[in-house]
Amino acid sequence: MTAVIRVGTRASALAMAQTRQIADRLAKATGAEIELVPVTTEGDTSRASLSSLGGTGVFAAALREALIAGECDVVVHSLKDLPTADHPQLRLGAVPKRADARDALCARDGLTLETLPAGARIGTGSPRRIAQLAAARPDVVAVDIRGNIDTRLGKVETGELDAVVLAAAGLGRLGRMEAVTELFELSDWPTAPGQGALAIEVRRERGDRQLELALDSIDHGTSRATVLAERLVLAGLEAGCTAPVGATAFVDGELLFLTATVYSADGTRQLTSSHAATPDSRSAADLADAARDVAERAVAELLGNGAAELAPPEESQ
Numbered sequence: 230m231t232a233v234i235r236v237g238t239r240a241s242a243l244a245m246a247q248t249r250q251i252a253d254r255l256a257k258a259t260g261a262e263i264e265l266v267p268v269t270t271e272g273d274t275s276r277a278s279l280s281s282l283g284g285t286g287v288f289a290a291a292l293r294e295a296l297i298a299g300e301c302d303v304v305v306h307s308l309k310d311l312p313t314a315d316h317p318q319l320r321l322g323a324v325p326k327r328a329d330a331r332d333a334l335c336a337r338d339g340l341t342l343e344t345l346p347a348g349a350r351i352g353t354g355s356p357r358r359i360a361q362l363a364a365a366r367p368d369v370v371a372v373d374i375r376g377n378i379d380t381r382l383g384k385v386e387t388g389e390l391d392a393v394v395l396a397a398a399g400l401g402r403l404g405r406m407e408a409v410t411e412l413f414e415l416s417d418w419p420t421a422p423g424q425g426a427l428a429i430e431v432r433r434e435r436g437d438r439q440l441e442l443a444l445d446s447i448d449h450g451t452s453r454a455t456v457l458a459e460r461l462v463l464a465g466l467e468a469g470c471t472a473p474v475g476a477t478a479f480v481d482g483e484l485l486f487l488t489a490t491v492y493s494a495d496g497t498r499q500l501t502s503s504h505a506a507t508p509d510s511r512s513a514a515d516l517a518d519a520a521r522d523v524a525e526r527a528v529a530e531l532l533g534n535g536a537a538e539l540a541p542p543e544e545s546q
């Protein structure tokens with residue numbers, strides 16, 4: 230029986246906000262005392278730029294090291310920052326109910342993507358968002374920016390930028406939704422696989438029954454299955470395709486739906502694939518089977534339609 234559950238977290242405001250939320254839920258589920266263990270990551274320094282290139286796992290790496298070293302019992306990640314490959318020593322202990330997966334525009338003067346003037350400067354370092362912006366508004370300028378959410382919003386407040394594109398979930402967790410001037414619908418602006426979801430990662434061995442019960446109590450089956458489908462698209466395309474990818478999966482009634490879009494880096498071309506499957510039941514195993522099924526079909530279709538040729542690797546660096 231665990232007297233104390235040690236929860237590893239990055240020290241950024243966003244990481245602390247989401248870790249506190251999980252810590253509260255673990256405390257309620259177990260009655261255990263929760264200790265937050267701040268972990269400094271290379272992602273907090275100049276190497277933060279690497280993370281936005283997608284799936285490089287800079288933010289996750291130091292947390293994982295602390296977990297493997299036994300400095301904490303669980304770590305909390307933004308799921309979209311977690312590499313898609315299974316880790317030999319770690320597993321996903323829980324995926325809590327996902328928050329809003331949409332991207333948000335935070336623009337000056339209440340402007341929207343449609344009303345921003347030609348030449349407007351919009352901050353984002355994400356190749357996917359750059360391609361989506363270029364596709365929707367070829368006359369605006371994407372400006373590469375780094376830093377935490379408050380820093381990015383600050384560039385709009387000071388007039389350095391006309392707008393920034395950020396994940397609604399992060400803004401919500403930081404209490405900054407008032408900065409949002411437009412939410413992009415997932416049907417025409419799919420977001421990063423796993424966006425809006427958190428990942429509670431633990432060591433593979435299952436020793437602590439109280440911790441297992443707590444993890445089960447915060448796990449959300451449909452969130453786990455939908456992010457699995459999205460991440461399998463990313464993993465499946467990674468072999469032959471370095472172009473930006475948006476993916477969105479959801480469960481509606483009997484069906485699990487997945488839509489995945491691959492963009493050329495300049496946004497002028499895109500390929501989309503949508504599939505649905507009916508899980509045999511709502512059990513974790515059947516939901517995961519359905520997720521694998523839709524992801525496999527989407528990857529096959531996208532690669533079959535030339536996704537790998539959309540952005541040759543040398544151009545996408």
Ligand SMILES: NCc1[nH]cc(CCC(=O)O)c1CC(=O)O
Nearest residue numbers: 307309395396398399424425426
């Ligand atoms: N790559 C940065 C990152 N990782 C997780 C979030 C917050 C949203 C989420 O949990 O998906 C953000 C900020 C952003 O994309 O605006």
